[in-house]
Amino acid sequence: MSDPSPPSVSLFVTCLADLIRPSVAFASIRLLEQAGCIVDVPVQQTCCGQPGYNSGDYESTVPIAKKTIALFEHAQFVVAPSGSCAGMLTEHYPKLLEGEWQERAIALAEKTYELTSFLADVVKLDKAPAILTQMPTVTYHDSCAGLRELGIKEQPRKLLRELCEVDIKEMQQADVCCGFGGTFCAKMPDISGKMVDDKLRDAVATGAGMITGGDLGCLLNIAGRARREGIDIEVRHVAELLSGDLYSPAIGEGE
Amino acid sequence: MELQSQHFREKAADALADSAAVAQRDKIAQFTPIIRDAAMQEFGSFEALRKHIKRIRQHSLDNLDYYLARFELEATNNGNQVHYADTPDEMNSIVLDICQQHGAHRVAKGKSMVTEETALNDYLQRGGLEVVETDLGEYIIQQAGETPSHIVAPALHKSKQEIRELFLEKHALGERALETTEDLVDEARSVLRETFLKADVGIIGSNALIAENGYSMLVTNEGNGDLCANLPSVLIICTTLDRILPRGEDATAMQRLLARSTTGQAQTSYTSFYSGPRREGELDGPLETHIVLLDNQRTDILASDYKEMLQCIRCGTCLNHCPVFAATGGHSYGWVYSGPMGSILTPLLTSLETSEALPNACTSCGRCGEVCPADIPLPDLLRDLRHEQYQQKMTAPRWRVGLKLHAWLAVRPSLYQFLTAMLTTVLHRLGRKKGSFSQLPFAAGWTSVRDFPAPQSGTFMQQYKARTKADE
Ligand code: SF4
Numbered sequence: 001m002s003d004p005s006p007p008s009v010s011l012f013v014t015c016l017a018d019l020i021r022p023s024v025a026f027a028s029i030r031l032l033e034q035a036g037c038i039v040d041v042p043v044q045q046t047c048c049g050q051p052g053y054n055s056g057d058y059e060s061t062v063p064i065a066k067k068t069i070a071l072f073e074h075a076q077f078v079v080a081p082s083g084s085c086a087g088m089l090t091e092h093y094p095k096l097l098e099g100e101w102q103e104r105a106i107a108l109a110e111k112t113y114e115l116t117s118f119l120a121d122v123v124k125l126d127k128a129p130a131i132l133t134q135m136p137t138v139t140y141h142d143s144c145a146g147l148r149e150l151g152i153k154e155q156p157r158k159l160l161r162e163l164c165e166v167d168i169k170e171m172q173q174a175d176v177c178c179g180f181g182g183t184f185c186a187k188m189p190d191i192s193g194k195m196v197d198d199k200l201r202d203a204v205a206t207g208a209g210m211i212t213g214g215d216l217g218c219l220l221n222i223a224g225r226a227r228r229e230g231i232d233i234e235v236r237h238v239a240e241l242l243s244g245d246l247y248s249p250a251i252g253e254g255e
Numbered sequence: 256m257e258l259q260s261q262h263f264r265e266k267a268a269d270a271l272a273d274s275a276a277v278a279q280r281d282k283i284a285q286f287t288p289i290i291r292d293a294a295m296q297e298f299g300s301f302e303a304l305r306k307h308i309k310r311i312r313q314h315s316l317d318n319l320d321y322y323l324a325r326f327e328l329e330a331t332n333n334g335n336q337v338h339y340a341d342t343p344d345e346m347n348s349i350v351l352d353i354c355q356q357h358g359a360h361r362v363a364k365g366k367s368m369v370t371e372e373t374a375l376n377d378y379l380q381r382g383g384l385e386v387v388e389t390d391l392g393e394y395i396i397q398q399a400g401e402t403p404s405h406i407v408a409p410a411l412h413k414s415k416q417e418i419r420e421l422f423l424e425k426h427a428l429g430e431r432a433l434e435t436t437e438d439l440v441d442e443a444r445s446v447l448r449e450t451f452l453k454a455d456v457g458i459i460g461s462n463a464l465i466a467e468n469g470y471s472m473l474v475t476n477e478g479n480g481d482l483c484a485n486l487p488s489v490l491i492i493c494t495t496l497d498r499i500l501p502r503g504e505d506a507t508a509m510q511r512l513l514a515r516s517t518t519g520q521a522q523t524s525y526t527s528f529y530s531g532p533r534r535e536g537e538l539d540g541p542l543e544t545h546i547v548l549l550d551n552q553r554t555d556i557l558a559s560d561y562k563e564m565l566q567c568i569r570c571g572t573c574l575n576h577c578p579v580f581a582a583t584g585g586h587s588y589g590w591v592y593s594g595p596m597g598s599i600l601t602p603l604l605t606s607l608e609t610s611e612a613l614p615n616a617c618t619s620c621g622r623c624g625e626v627c628p629a630d631i632p633l634p635d636l637l638r639d640l641r642h643e644q645y646q647q648k649m650t651a652p653r654w655r656v657g658l659k660l661h662a663w664l665a666v667r668p669s670l671y672q673f674l675t676a677m678l679t680t681v682l683h684r685l686g687r688k689k690g691s692f693s694q695l696p697f698a699a700g701w702t703s704v705r706d707f708p709a710p711q712s713g714t715f716m717q718q719y720k721a722r723t724k725a726d727e
Contacts (some may be wrong), residue, residue, distance in 0.1 A: 056644055059659065127440050172285070189703045191271070195582060198578075252706060
C-alpha cells in the first residue's frame with residue numbers, strides 16, 4: 001500500500017498570535033510540518049469574532065463568521081493554536097448562523113481542530129521538531145473553552161511528556177478559569193484580578209518554573225498579572241515549548 | 256427581598272476587600288466541587304440521568320397546563336386547597352389571609368427561596384404575625400437580620416465564630432461556652448423546638464409537585480420541614496407552578512442528582528411527601544393544608560427564549576462551581592438568587608436594566624453548564640442576555656463603539672492588517688525592553704490589575720508575507 005497523501009492544513013492563526021505573539025503561529029507551522037502536513041495560511045484572515053460575540057453583539061459577528069467560513073471551507077483540515085478560537089468555529093458559528101450558512105458552518109466545524117488535539121489525536125505526531133536538553137518543569141493551565149467545549153486535557157500533556165520529556169507538575173485547580181474571559185477581564189477587573197491571583201498562587205505552589213497552556217488570552221492575562229505582582233514564573237504557549245522555541249523572551253518579558 | 260443588583264460592582268469590591276471572608280469562600284469553593292465529583296463518580300451515570308431529567312422537565316413544562324390541572328384535581332381530592340398567585344404580593348396576601356382566618360399569631364417556617372422572592376416574612380410581620388425560620392441557616396440569617404447568600408446554604412457566609420457571637424447575643428440563656436459546632440446546633444435545636452410547638456401555622460416550600468397523585472415533595476437535611484408541616488394545625492406550602500412533574504418516579508429521579516450535585520450526599524437526610532391534611536382516624540398531621548402556586552413571570556419565561564431556565568431544580572451546584580460566585584459571594588448579586596442561575600433568573604424575574612452587571616459577571620468558563628443536573632445551557636443563556644442588553648443599548652457606549660469598530664475592521668483584511676501592523680510596531684518599540692506595559696490609554700480595564708505584554712516585532716501576517724515573498 002502506498003503512503004496516503006499528506007494531510008493539508010489551513011492554519012487559523014488567531015488574532016492574538018497574529019498581533020502579539022507570532023512565534024506561536026510559527027511554532028504551530030513547524031509542528032504541523034513535522035507531523036507531515038502541508039500547511040497553508042490564508043492571508044485574508046483576521047479574527048474569529050469572539051470579542052463581539054461574547055459581549056452580545058451577535059449581529060456584527062455574523063459577517064465575520066461568514067467571511068471566515070468562506071475563507072476556510074475549502075481546506076482539508078483547519079487548525080488553530082487556541083481552544084477558544086477553535087471552539088468559536090466549531091461550537092458557536094453553527095449556533096449563530098442559520099439556513100445554508102449554518103450548514104456550511106457545521107461542515108467547517110467537522111474539520112476544525114485545536115492544535116494539540118490535532119497533533120495528538122489526528123496526525124499522531126511522535127517526534128518533536130527540535131529536542132531541547134534543558135526543558136523546564138512546567139505546570140499546565142487548562143483553558144476553559146478547550147477543556148469544556150473541545151475536551152482537551154490529556155493531549156497537550158501527552159505531547160509534552162512523550163515528545164519533549166517535560167516534567168509536568170499539576171496545579172490543584174488546573175481546570176478553574178484564570179479570570180480572563182475575553183472582555184470580562186476589562187469589564188470586571190477586580191474580580192478577574194482575584195481569579196488570576198488564585199491561578200498564580202496555585203501555579204507557584206507546584207514549584208514549576210513555567211506556566212504553559214493552549215490559549216494566548218489566558219496566558220497574556222496570567223503573564224500580565226505575574227509581571228504586575230513581580231512573580232517570577234515564565235509563561236509560554238504550549239506550541240512554543242513543543243516546537244523547541246524557548247529563545248524568544250517569554251510572554252511579558254523584556255528582551 | 257429588596258432588589259440590590261444594580262450595586263453588584265460595589266458589593267463585589269467590598270466582598271473582595273474582606274480578606275477573612277475571601278479565605279472562607281476560597282475554602283468552600285475548593286471543597287464543594289470535590290465532594291460533588293466524588294459522589295458522581297460513585298454514582299456513575301450522571302450524564303444519562305441528567306439527560307433524562309432534562310427531558311422530563313421539558314415535557315412537564317411543555318404540558319404545564321395539563322399537569323397543573325391534574326395536580327390541582329388530585330391535590331384537591333386529597334383535601335388540600337390549591338391557590339394561584341400571579342404576583343409576589345398576591346402570594347403574600349393569600350398566605351396572610353389564611354393565617355388571619357385562623358387567628359394565628361406564630362408561624363414556623365421552613366426554607367423557601369420563593370418566599371424570599373416575595374418577601375413574605377416582612378409582609379406577615381407587618382400583618383402582626385411572629386415568623387420564625389426553622390432551617391438552621393435561615394434561622395441564623397434571620398437572627399442576624401441578613402439575607403441568604405446561597406440558595407441551598409443560606410448562611411454560607413457566616414463563620415462559626417460569628418454564629419457563636421450571634422447566639423450569645425440573641426438567646427437569653429446566661430453564661431455558656433458554645434465552643435463547638437455541636438453546641439451551636441444543640442442550642443438552635445432547643446430554641447427551635449419551642450417554636451414548632453407553639454406555632455399556629457407552618458409554612459414550607461416544595462422541591463416537586465407530583466401531578467399523578469397531588470403530592471408535594473420536600474428534601475431537607477434537618478427534618479425541620481416535617482416539624483413545620485406536621486405540628487401546627489395549618490400547613491401552607493408556598494412554591495411556584497414550574498415545580499410540576501408528572502409522576503412520583505420523576506421526582507425521585509430528580510432527587511438522585513439533587514443532593515449528589517450539591518452536598519455530595521446520595522440522599523438528603525429527609526425526603527418527605529406531603530399528601531394533604533390529617534385523615535380520619537389519623538393521630539397527627541395538620542388539620543388544614545393549602546398549596547399556593549406562584550407564577551411571577553414563570554409563564555412569560557416559558558414563552559421566551561429562556562425557557563430552559565425553568566428546568567432548574569435549585570440545587571445550587573452552579574453557584575458552587577462558579578469562580579465569580581466564589582470571588583464575590585452570594586450577597587454581591589443583590590437578590591435571592593446568585594451565581595450563574597441567579598445571573599439569569601434575576602434579570603428575568605426583575606429587570607434586565609437594573610441587574611445589568613449580572614449577565615456580565617461571567618467569564619464564559621462553562622463550568623456551570625458542565626455540572627448542572629438539569630442540563631441547562633447556562634453560559635449560552637447568559638450570553639443571550641448580554642445580546643439582549645446589547646440590542647437594547649444597555650452595554651456601555653465605549654464598549655459598543657470599540658466592538659463595532661473591531662467588527663468593522665475584521666471583515667476588511669487589508670485595512671485590518673495595515674492598522675494592526677502599525678499599532679503593534681509602535682507597541683513593540685515602546686515595550687520591547689521592559690516586555691510589558693503597566694499602563695495603556697486604550698486598555699485601562701486591562702492594565703488596572705495587570706500589565707499588558709508587549710507584542711513581538713511585527714505581526715504574524717507581516718512576517719509571513721515577507722517570508723513567502725522572499726521564497727518566491
Ligand atoms: S441552574 Fe442547574 S446547577 Fe444551577 S441551581 Fe439550577 S439546576 Fe442547579
